Structure formats: structure tokens, C-alpha cells
């Protein structure tokens with residue numbers, strides 16, 4: 001093997017950040033899930049993992065918060081060509097369903113097609129679940145690069161078997177609390193509703209939410225596990241002088257010891273991700289988001305996994321996502337540095 005020099009330009013090798021580490025030696029495994037079957041508005045997130053891999057070769061591996069960042073063993077799980085193929089096939093069917101729904105058409109044929117989509121999404125969940133279980137069994141921290149936001153469900157299921165209790169830090173423009181959407185049980189708009197059915201989920205802390213329906217607002221009020229830091233509330237408080245540091249402190253305090261981070265890129269301001277599926281004005285700036293992640297990592301909490309979803313395959317969007325992904329990896333490493341593999345369940 002040629003010697004790896006973190007100061008050199010990355011040489012694309014199919015791995016995230018063009019890192020030389022094999023999956024076997026990795027402490028963190030990035031699982032690509034090229035899937036956008038249920039995307040309602042604008043597809044294209046299925047191409048994001050490949051675009052992010054391409055853009056990530058340009059990310060400088062020096063990190064201001066983690067000096068030894070380039071030594072972090074970030075592994076790239078193998079790409080599933082089958083999943084990409086299935087995505088193409090079922091996306092075409094889903095588009096017909098979504099178009100028919102927009103015209104108010106209801107038919108048995110449509111119901112049959114919707115059932116097919118739900119079966120395909122279950123198979124995708126099963127794939128992610130198996131991948132996540134394999135990584136956990138090998139003592140690696142599993143993380144997902146999406147894909148639309150439905151894709152981490154299999155990973156959340158695997159984590160809920162691994163840990164007695166954990167919380168999710170959910171950064172997103174949307175609440176994702178719909179009980180199915182457009183007939184799709186495993187919709188991008190339902191991921192947190194589905195996550196709440198997992199027995200180990202003790203807290204769902206939502207940040208940057210600014211686009212949600214009435215049913216979702218009721219669930220936010222009625223399920224005591226959910227704490228939503230609505231975008232409008234903190235922005236207004238900021239107008240009155242409350243600092244982002246003070247907000248961040250409240251967000252971090254709401255989280256239990258074991259934290260999973262679910263990062264929908266549309267939680268950021270739309271200039272950060274102009275081509276994402278459903279952009280909404282408002283949201284966190286990139287530095288605000290990074291500061292929040294850093295505070296979680298430095299709080300003594302343990303980050304047990306994460307996902308980064310809803311990035312478009314567009315090269316500019318993928319560039320920002322690659323940098324955000326690196327920060328997620330660095331802070332996950334930082335949060336786990338003092339935990340040994342032996343006390344995995346502590």
C-alpha cells in the first residue's frame with residue numbers, strides 16, 4: 001500500500017473522503033442508501049451518495065476540533081447495485097401514484113400499486129437493518145448517507161435492539177411525524193412517526209422544524225417523548241437577544257446519554273441545499289448546525305449512529321453535504337473516544 005498523506009489531494013478510490021481504510025479496520029461505517037422512491041416533490045436524492053463520495057475527496061482532512069481527524073477509521077460499506085436498480089423501478093411506479101393523487105384519482109389499480117411500493121420499501125428497510133446489524137456486530141458505529149429521509153428506519157430498528165434506551169436529535173425543516181403519506185407507510189414524511197413505534201426510543205428532540213401539518217402538531221403536543229424546538233420560536237427569541245449558545249444548551253440538555261443524530265439537510269437554510277427535495281425558508285445556518293453537533297459531542301453524551309439525508313445529487317449541494325458529513329464523523333468519533341468497545345452498552 002502506498003503511504004497515505006493527509007496533506008495531499010484526495011485520490012478518488014470509491015471511499016468517502018478518499019480514505020485508505022478498509023471496512024474491517026473501521027470504527028465508523030458509512031452505509032450508502034441510494035433511495036428516493038417516496039419523495040413527494042423533487043426526486044434526485046438517490047444519486048447523493050455517489051455525488052458526496054465524489055465531492056468528499058476535496059474535503060481537507062484537518063479538523064480544528066479533532067487534531068487527529070485524518071486517523072479516524074471511517075469505512076465505506078459496499079454499494080448495493082441491486083438497491084439502485086430497485087429504486088429506479090419503484091420510483092417510476094411511485095411517480096404515477098403521486099401524479100394520480102394530485103388529480104384526485106382513486107382506484108383499485110392505484111391501491112395495488114401503492115401496496116407494491118410499501119413492499120419494496122420494506123425490503124429496503126430490511127437491507128438497511130441487516131447492514132446495520134452487521135456493522136454493530138463488528139463493533140463499528142453505523143451511519144447512513146441517504147437517500148430520502150425514509151432510509152434510516154432499518155438502522156434505528158437495529159439500534160433499538162442494541163441499546164435499551166436512546167434519543168434522536170432530529171434536525172429537519174419538517175416534523176416527519178405523518179402516519180404514512182400519500183399511502184406510503186415508509187414515507188420520507190413518516191420516519192419519526194415510525195421511529196416512535198420503537199420501544200427503545202425515549203426522546204425525540206426536533207430542531208429547525210418549520211413545515212408541518214395539524215396532525216403532526218397534535219402529536220408533538222401529546223407525545224411526551226417529543227420536544228420540538230420550532231424554528232419560528234428560536235428565531236423570534238434570537239430577535240430579542242437570546243444567543244444560539246443558550247438555545248443549543250437547552251437542546252443538548254433535552255437529550256439522554258445515548259444520542260442518534262438524524263440530519264435532514266433541509267434543516268439548514270435553503271442556500272445550503274437549494275436542490276433538496278422540499279426546501280423551506282428559514283432554518284439553521286451551517287455554522288449554527290456545526291456548533292450544535294460539537295456541543296452534543298462535548299457534553300459527554302455518546303453518539304451511537306447518525307444519518308445525513310435528503311441531499312440532492314447536485315455537485316454544489318453534495319460539496320456542502322460532504323463537509324457536513326465529515327463534521328458528523330469527527331464529532332461522532334470525539335463523543336466515542338473515551339468509551340471503550342468493551343462497554344458498548346453503557
Ligand SMILES: [Mn+2]
Nearest residue numbers: 149172176264
Ligand atoms: Mn425529513
